[in-house]
Amino acid sequence: MVSSLIQRVDRNKKVTVEAPATVANMVCGFDILGFAVDAPFDIMSIRFSHSRGITIIHEDDFQMPLEPEKNVAGAALLAMLEELPDFGCGLELHINKQIMPGSGVGSSAASAAGAVFAANQLLQCPFEKNDLIRFAMHGEKLASGVKHADNIAPCIYGGVTLIRSIFPLDVIPLSTPPLFVTIVHPQIEVRTADARSILKQHVLLKDAIKQWGNIAGLVAGLLNKDYELIGRSLEDVLIEPVRSILIPGFHEVKENAKRVGALGGGISGSGPSIFMLSTSQSIAELVEIEMKNIFTRIQLPFHTYVTQINHTGIRIIDN
């Protein structure tokens, strides 16, 4: 069926998508909860090419590798093509990255998920969303050494997604009330592998119980649109105390953000970005002012974003 679809496609067709940044490890939801934001996002176009294989053209200055097997978008596309044995032509992918690699807001996930989402559209959708997640996880594995879906799933589905299980894949989109997001990206390097290696393999059962009480509270707060419960549940007693030592200014950002009205927040992914959730644009902007003041004072270069939870996921802007 897939091969017959490919016979019918228009070889001049081009698909362009916006693939949004995402926040994984949503406070207490380490490894299972992530969400997409409206900005920043990568822009990517894909079309059939005359030469076989995958050709990658980066229209940004991030010096990403262009060999498909070394590029996260390429690795994801290769995984997809493995399940299309009769695919007889090549693909040309143009990537304009706007999400800075290493910032902790799902830069690799946006490239990997955006590439397979756009390619699936070009091929007239032989695959379902969960197939695309499987393919894109090959990009994540290339980037961090581990297949994980808590950036890819929200990038593809939009909104807040629960990844109950990776093997087998079980993704549950969670409805939420309006949530505004302020992100600060201090320009320091926190390698995902380092952030993972400092975690303890064992945790106290009593701390784990506290964590899963908060996770249950956060899920209930989101689904019941209960901002106060969301705020009370945004507490991570296991991961944040260990990882936050890698991020200068972390505790001050969190404290000041809550003082000006934020519900709470934490480390985005494995850092160094920090995110805070608020119930309004105006509070989210007050949080941004606090973030700017703190990183200006400690003399670290930084970027900030005031955005919202993105409920669409990857968006087709030209088809």
Next chain:
Amino acid sequence: MVSSLIQRVDRNKKVTVEAPATVANMVCGFDILGFAVDAPFDIMSIRFSHSRGITIIHEDDFQMPLEPEKNVAGAALLAMLEELPDFGCGLELHINKQIMPGSGVGSSAASAAGAVFAANQLLQCPFEKNDLIRFAMHGEKLASGVKHADNIAPCIYGGVTLIRSIFPLDVIPLSTPPLFVTIVHPQIEVRTADARSILKQHVLLKDAIKQWGNIAGLVAGLLNKDYELIGRSLEDVLIEPVRSILIPGFHEVKENAKRVGALGGGISGSGPSIFMLSTSQSIAELVEIEMKNIFTRIQLPFHTYVTQINHTGIRIIDN
């Protein structure tokens, strides 16, 4: 205010309540999720007495201690009276226990919660539900050595309740789709203290992550009325593997119950009762047949109940 209320009460008034059995440690929701069932339940009556202090009369054959400070209902009432310094008379409590002590379906919680709920009604409700939980936890402490609320909270609120935190107390009632419950109580003794002592103090982070993925899935499944998600999430990788060795027939009950259509289930509280959840009365009855066959074959005396989640909690039957 409280003392003036007491002046106005009718000294001939009597309040009678039914306090339902409850299932704590709802599979993956160890220490945080519990639910009430329609049957069995304790019946309790309270009225003002001529003599000072608390008088307890047991109308059952369980040989419970009658001194208030040694009786779970008495301990809960004493905690309540401590916050009523101007209370100038006595209370007489009649208890007809139908929930067998030591069965693992919240027998002590029903006595403790029922007593303070009925007393509060008698006193024209000076206290809120969460106050009653605080008082009733003194009964749980007497029974098991630990203040916990995952039987008391569903007993008082009804339905499935999340106890996000005990100190400070944060109870969140969760709406659910209709759920039928089959319970088997094999007549063996599993002491709560023993069941607690065999748990490991430390757990693997990767197992804890699996557990909180399931908890998040279970909460989302309940709130979204998604039976399949509830079924997939009813998995406990941490507590059940350790505690189930104390309960003969446990794995066979679970396997056979799922084979005849149950969503899943696990150990009720710290055992020895086992509960299974189903989407219909007819499946719940098939599960009961399996339970009866298994415990008849392994020659352990047992009781079974086919019931539903109770959405009312403690019910006033005479006021």
